[in-house]
Amino acid sequence: MDTATHLMMGVTLGGLATLDPVIAQSAVGPQAVMLATIVGSNIPDIDTVLKLRNNAKYIRNHRGITHSIPAVLLWSFLISVLAYAFFPAGPYAHLLLWSFIAVFLHVFVDIFNAYGTQALRPFTRKWVALGVINTFDSVIFLIHTAAVILVFLGTERGFTCMAAYLITLLYYIGRFIMRQNVESIVRKKFTNVEQVLISPTYRFYHYHLAIVTDKYYYVARSNRGNIMVHDKFERVPLPDNPVIEAARKDQNISAFLSFSPVYRWDIFDFGDHYEVRFIDLRYRSKDYYPFVAIVQLNQNLEIVSSYTGWIFSEEKLRRKLELLPG
Known part of the structure; x- marks a missing residue:
């Protein structure tokens, strides 16, 4: 799910939490739980900062350990402590509960798109991707945005947000x-x-x-x-030869192979160097397959350059990495 939708769902979850009588009766409970649900609804995506390092780190780790079972528990504890630090008179046990719900809901909705998560770590590193909802679903975003607007217009906060989640549930079922x-x-x-x-x-x-x-x-x-x-x-199996063996040692190639479940591959011998390409077949866009991994090796099978990520033209790929001409 995209950041904007996670944010709106965090706001509506904070509104829903006001139906909890302990939260509602606390002087600072609604403010504390709103902080907890907004942060909790977004904190698992903190691994997005890995993109600042390189695409390989991002692809291999995004929605990985930060969306795992231990991480859900750790985030819940840290966020509840943070909310309690800002609102020390708040009901801590209920802050912990709603922090957990917020983090769990983030991971849960993420498994319904095609990208998925490694939500079952540490038991398995398998990607759980159900392919039910687009990464950005305008219907879900509008449902929760409408609920927030209605609350600002004066409707009862808890029941309005409850209605948003019930409608969302029906939409998911459909x-x-x-x-x-x-x-x-x-x-x-x-x-x-x-x-x-x-x-x-x-x-x-x-x-x-x-x-x-x-x-x-x-x-x-x-x-x-x-x-x-x-x-x-x-469907041609990946060959067991020295070129492929050397290519798989590259961090960009290994990251791609750890993430992509269905791809085609090509080996090109240009005389002075080899080029190995992997193309993910899930993301066809306008007659082009933009999610790729490529590595170039010299005749000694030493890695010269490599790349993985989204690219929409051969010219941009070679210009971006200054690759050897094919």
């Missing part, structure tokens, strides 16, 4: 049913389907699809139940 329907259609249309990776869009009935069968990768889209295939790639 989107989940639609997602299951899309997957059902895909499995009937294609044979020997092993995995269906679904990426919702901002349009209610439109989904991007990466379909894995026993022999092929299909890149497609679903619009009102109609499946349209854009590309079909033969």
Whole structure:
């Protein structure tokens, strides 16, 4: 989920918390819990600062340890202590409870988009990505924004925010049913389907699809139940050779491979250097696959340059990293 929506949900959660009689009866309870829910609804994304280091660190760690089970508990404790420090007369136990709800809700809603989280760490590093909601969903954002506006206009805060969450829940259920329907259609249309990776869009009935069968990768889209295939790639295992072995030692390549569940690869031999490319098939945009990892190695298989991230043209990629000409 995007930062703006997390922020609005933090505000409405703080409003919902006023239905807690202990919070409502405390002189500073509503202010303390509002601070806790706003901070708690955003704190797991503190790992965004890793982008300042490099894309590899960001891709490998974003929504990783900061969204794990131990982190949820730690964030809850730290935020409740912070809120109590600002409002020492507040009811601490209930601040801790609502801090936990805020942090848990952040991680919980994040698993419903295509990016997902490693929410089950330390038990598994598997990415949990249900592909139900787009990273920014305008409907959810507008529901909670409308609730905040109504509260400012004078409606009862607790019940208005409760209504926002009930409507959001119904919306999630509807989107989940639609997602299951899309997957059902895909499995009937294609044979020997092993995995269906679904990426919702901002349009209610439109989904991007990466379909894995026993022999092929299909890149497609679903619009009102109609499946349209854009590309079909033969499923070729990653070879076990010295070039690939050397490429996988690069931090950008290893970060990409740790994150991407479905990709195609290419090895180019330009005589004086090798180039290895990995292309994530989930994020097709206007006939282009922008999420890539690339590494160039000299004839001694030493890494010359590499990159991973989002790029929308060959020219920009080579200009950005000053790569050797292909």
